Amino acid sequence: MAVPTPTIPTFTDGQIVHAADLNGLGSNLTNLYNYLNAGFTSQRPxxxxxxxxxxxxxxxxxxxxxxxxxxxxxxxxxxxxxxxxxxxxxxxxxxxxxxxxxxxxxxxxxxxxxxxxxxxxxxxxxxxxxxxxxxxxxxxxxxxxxxxxxxxxxxxxxxxxxxxxxxxxxxxxxxxxxxxxxxxxxxxxxxx
Missing domain, CATH: 2.60.120.40 (Jelly Rolls)
Structure with missing residues (x-):
């Protein structure tokens, strides 16, 4: 299964942020971590x-x-x-x-x-x-x-x-x- 390309949502002032939006943000950060793999490091292993x-x-x-x-x-x-x-x-x-x-x-x-x-x-x-x-x-x-x-x-x-x-x-x-x-x-x- 391929890791989807990470996307980060944008929010505007006054917008009510729902749990699904925050959960999506967390999932996308996890995908970004997995996409880059090896964590947030400056060099590949x-x-x-x-x-x-x-x-x-x-x-x-x-x-x-x-x-x-x-x-x-x-x-x-x-x-x-x-x-x-x-x-x-x-x-x-x-x-x-x-x-x-x-x-x-x-x-x-x-x-x-x-x-x-x-x-x-x-x-x-x-x-x-x-x-x-x-x-x-x-x-x-x-x-x-x-x-x-x-x-x-x-x-x-x-x-x-x-x-x-x-x-x-x-x-x-x-x-x-x-x-x-x-x-x-x-x-x-x-x-x-």
Missing amino acids: CVIAKQTTGQSIPNATNTLVNFQSAAVNTDNMWNASQPNQLTIQHAGIYLLYSQTRYGAVANSLSEAVTTSLLVNGTAVPGNAVSTQAQIPPSIGAGTALMCISLVNLAAGSTVYLNAWQSTTGGAITLDTAYGGTYLAAVFLTPST
Whole structure:
């Protein structure tokens, strides 16, 4: 159901204001709030949580990525006390996107790196809304995997970034260079 375009009635001096007029004014203010969504804020909800310290990803183990800072956090979706999750504060349709920057590996013949955006749970593949996988090059600066998804999220929804790799038995540390590893959510429009 689409939210109607808000209208504000006008009153003139001496006019008797009836309850229906005042109730209509209250309804229109509520519609205006919902139309703009995210409350009466100066910015739409947006967050970009970043790693400033590379995280070790063990071999063949799903691992939630921790973040140490927020480059943008207009709606307090990322909190350092829960470093591996975003919590949606205002319901709506969000663009979720991430980059997982793996460090260089020695041999790519039998190795794979993956990353997944997870919503409302940490099970892979059950809560995944986007996944990328690649056999990494054996030389150079490593592999960067990006995920993107449009998701209708309720207030209180949680978003995670999962990393997984299969190497010759060792761990790979995520890299903070070349854009590093980050997780982002941008509010686009109210839910319909």
